[in-house]
Amino acid sequence: MSTFAQYNFPDFLNQALAAIHFTTPTDAQEALLPPIMAGQDVIGQAETGSGKTHAFLLPILAGIDTSDHTVQAVITAPSRELAEQLRDAAEQLVSRQDPQTRILLAVGGTDKERLVDKIEHQQPQLIIGTPGRLADMVTSHVLQVQTTRYFVVDEADMSLDMGFLKDVDNIASAMPSKLQMMVFSATIPDKLQPFLRKYMHSPELVRVAPKSVIAPTIKNVLLATKGRDHNKIIDTLLHIGQPFLALVFANTKERVDELYDYLQKQGLKVAKIHGDIPARERRRTMKEVRDLQYQYVVATDLAARGIDVPGVSLVINDDFPKDPEFFIHRVGRTGRNGVAGLAVSLYDPEQEHVVAQIEGMGIKFIPMDLKHGELVDSYDRNRREQRQGGGQDIDPSIKGMVAKEKKKRKPGYKNKIRKAIKVDARRKRKIARREQRRK
CATH class of the missing domain: 1.10.287 (Helix Hairpins)
Structure with a gap:
C-alpha cells in the first residue's frame, strides 16, 4: 500500500498531512501526483471529492520558493465557496512552514480596494480566486503574473458553463509560455478543447473513474409526479421522517425563490442559496446551516459543486439537472461517512429519456410512489425496463x-x-x- 511518504515532500507538508490524518493517497492522488511532480501539463478528469485538490496543492506548495517574493502560482475556481475551500486547504498545508508561503484570496463580493492595496504592497506567492476577479487584477496590471510557474484551472467544466472561460483565457494569456498548467474537470466538454489546445503543451490526460457512481449508503428513489404539484410533493417529502438536514435542488434561481417562498408559507424554517444572493449573505447562510440553525435548504447546483454541508440526510431533486453528470454531485451530498441517506428525484413522463441517460451512467433508481404522506413501492420503472428489453423503446x-x-x-x-x-x-x-x- 502506497503512502505520502514515498513522494518525499518537505517536512512541513508531511507534518500538515499527519495533522489531518492523511497517510494513504486516494486513487486520484496516486494517478495525478507522478505526472504533476514530473512537471508535466495535466488534464485531470476526476469527480468532486476524489482528493484532486491535494493532488495539485502538495506539488505546488513543495515547489514554491518562499525567498522569491513574486507570483509563482495561480489557481482559479468558478465560485467564491470553492475558492475559499481551496484557500483553506492551502493554508492548512503551510501551517507548519517557516516562513510560510504568502497566500491570497481574490473573489468577487469582497472589498476590491483592500485587495488591490494588499497586492500592491506585496505580490502573493500563491493566489487563489474566481476568474472574474483574477482577470480584473491581471488586466489592470495590479497582479503581476508574468513570473507564474504553476497555473491551475479547477472545475473547468463549471467555469465553462458559468461563462468564465474568457476570463480564464485573459489570465492565461498574460502568463509566460513556459509554465506548468493543470486543468481539472468532472467532464471534458467539446467547447473546452480549443482552450486546452491553445495553452497546454502535450498534456497528460488522467482519468480517475469513481469506484462507485453513488455511495451504496444512498437510497436513490425515482418518484413519478403524475401531474401533481411539485411544491406540495416536496413539502410532503420534507415532513417524512423528520430529516436531520434536507437539501432541495432546483435548476434556476427563480425556481429556488419560488420554492423558498412556498415552503416558508408552510411554516418551515428554510434557507436558500443561489448565485444572485450577495456573497456575504451566502457565507452567513452557510455558516448558519453548518451550525444546524436550518433543517431545510433550497439551492441551485452551485451548492452541489464544492459546498460541503455535513449531516445531509435527504436530497430532493425538483427537476433533473441540465447536465446529467450534475446528478451525481447533487445526490452525493448525502449518504456520507457510512451514514444512510435518501435521495428523491421527481420526474414527469416526458423525461423518460433523461432517466435513461442517468441510468446509462450506471446509476440505479428505486421506483416509489407517494401515498397518504408516505413513500411506497411502485412498479412503473420495472415495466419500463421490460419494454426496453422487448424491443425499441x-x-x-x-x-x-x-x-x-x-x-x-x-x-x-x-x-x-x-x-x-x-x-x-x-x-x-x-x-x-x-x-x-x-x-
Whole structure:
C-alpha cells in the first residue's frame, strides 16, 4: 500500500498531512501526483471529492520558493465557496512552514480596494480566486503574473458553463509560455478543447473513474409526479421522517425563490442559496446551516459543486439537472461517512429519456410512489425496463399519437407515425453518441 511518504515532500507538508490524518493517497492522488511532480501539463478528469485538490496543492506548495517574493502560482475556481475551500486547504498545508508561503484570496463580493492595496504592497506567492476577479487584477496590471510557474484551472467544466472561460483565457494569456498548467474537470466538454489546445503543451490526460457512481449508503428513489404539484410533493417529502438536514435542488434561481417562498408559507424554517444572493449573505447562510440553525435548504447546483454541508440526510431533486453528470454531485451530498441517506428525484413522463441517460451512467433508481404522506413501492420503472428489453423503446408522446391517430383513421396517419418514430430514434442516437463521447 502506497503512502505520502514515498513522494518525499518537505517536512512541513508531511507534518500538515499527519495533522489531518492523511497517510494513504486516494486513487486520484496516486494517478495525478507522478505526472504533476514530473512537471508535466495535466488534464485531470476526476469527480468532486476524489482528493484532486491535494493532488495539485502538495506539488505546488513543495515547489514554491518562499525567498522569491513574486507570483509563482495561480489557481482559479468558478465560485467564491470553492475558492475559499481551496484557500483553506492551502493554508492548512503551510501551517507548519517557516516562513510560510504568502497566500491570497481574490473573489468577487469582497472589498476590491483592500485587495488591490494588499497586492500592491506585496505580490502573493500563491493566489487563489474566481476568474472574474483574477482577470480584473491581471488586466489592470495590479497582479503581476508574468513570473507564474504553476497555473491551475479547477472545475473547468463549471467555469465553462458559468461563462468564465474568457476570463480564464485573459489570465492565461498574460502568463509566460513556459509554465506548468493543470486543468481539472468532472467532464471534458467539446467547447473546452480549443482552450486546452491553445495553452497546454502535450498534456497528460488522467482519468480517475469513481469506484462507485453513488455511495451504496444512498437510497436513490425515482418518484413519478403524475401531474401533481411539485411544491406540495416536496413539502410532503420534507415532513417524512423528520430529516436531520434536507437539501432541495432546483435548476434556476427563480425556481429556488419560488420554492423558498412556498415552503416558508408552510411554516418551515428554510434557507436558500443561489448565485444572485450577495456573497456575504451566502457565507452567513452557510455558516448558519453548518451550525444546524436550518433543517431545510433550497439551492441551485452551485451548492452541489464544492459546498460541503455535513449531516445531509435527504436530497430532493425538483427537476433533473441540465447536465446529467450534475446528478451525481447533487445526490452525493448525502449518504456520507457510512451514514444512510435518501435521495428523491421527481420526474414527469416526458423525461423518460433523461432517466435513461442517468441510468446509462450506471446509476440505479428505486421506483416509489407517494401515498397518504408516505413513500411506497411502485412498479412503473420495472415495466419500463421490460419494454426496453422487448424491443425499441418508443417515447410515450409517440405512443399517445398512435392511439389518437388510430381513432381518427385519417389518410396518411401511418406515414405521420413512422416519421415521428424516425425523429425520435435520431434523437435517441444523438443522446447515445453524446454519452459515449463523455464516457
